[in-house]
Amino acid sequence: MQKIQARYYTQGRIRKVRLLVIHSMEAPEKPTTAENVARWFATSSPRTSAHVCVDNNSTVRCVDDDDTAWCAPNANADGLHVELTGYARQSRSDWLDTFSRATLANAAKVVAAWAKKYNIPVVKLTAAQVAAGKKGICAHVDVTRAFPGTGSHTDPGQSFPWDVFIPMVKEELNGKPAKPATWSRTLVYTKGKTLMQGADVMEWQARMDALGYDIDVDGLYGPSSAETTRKFQGKAGVLKTGAVDKTTWKAAQKK
Ligand SMILES: [Zn+2]
Known part of the structure; x- marks a missing residue:
């Protein structure tokens, strides 16, 4: 994995890893965005960083897992942070377009490796569970809600496809390639009925x-x-x- 060391971070950790935190970069869907944001963390960023940046075709390491990234107040000491190319305002279909599906797949690899290394269950935590000290995967917005007054970030947004992402992480962890779904029923649209x-x-x-x-x-x-x-x-x-x-x-x- 390419490494571009971030400028602002803390060496070492004062707490054990318990949260794997998903962020959106608020940067455009381009194949060079992971590298560009990593360079921004390395040079001109305000005092901020993340462990890893991903886009559709690359994964860039910015802060070592054993070090503390400056990414979300109250989830830095016990968190690992991955930044996904895209915006919190993206719709569900934006998150599932060809570019984003590749980005999600790269992020799933990173999160699966962390889950294995730190024995973190592959579950999406609610803000309440984050506040209660549970281990798992969460959004930056869950950290914001869990610890009111510590920030305003709402990424990766309301439409982030957790129902797609969490199974991708599980598939990575189980070492099974994503198995394409097969035909099992007729797909039909009926006006006025639930899709x-x-x-x-x-x-x-x-x-x-x-x-x-x-x-x-x-x-x-x-x-x-x-x-x-x-x-x-x-x-x-x-x-x-x-x-x-x-x-x-x-x-x-x-x-
Ligand atoms: Zn964030």
Whole structure:
């Protein structure tokens, strides 16, 4: 892993690691952002740092795990901090676009390695659990809420896809490659009904995305997903129903 030592940090630790804290950099989705933010920590930053910065194609070490980064008041002494390229204001589909999925995968590797090294359970803590001294994974905003008056940061934002990220960390930890979801039910959008959601929906959307269709990979099968499916079915010579039946699913795997 590339290393660019941050300027501001504290050598050593006064407490044991218990929190793995997720941040968004508030910097644009570019393949050089991890390096750029790391350089900023090394030179011109205000007095701040993080252990690791990630973007879609790189992971940059800024502060050693055994040292204390200056990243979130009240979670510095017992925290490890990873900065993800992106913004707290991002929507769920922003967090699940091609760039961010690669960023999440890189962050999941970092967090999984920490969980193993420090025996931290792979669970998303609430602010109350952070305040109660539990071990686990949390957002910067959970630290802010757990210790009122110590900061205002709300990253990585309300739409950060914890339901996607935590399983990615578990998969890393178990050493199993992410297994693509297979077809098990027909995905269909019905107006006025609760949207279907799940790993199979995300898998379908990611497949359409990979085939060049403009689709939000958000794990929710809504009207725009159905419309994309209809377009795909038209091109694939499958009946244009807008529903992903087994025939449609199979047709997309062949492409
Ligand atoms: Zn933060």
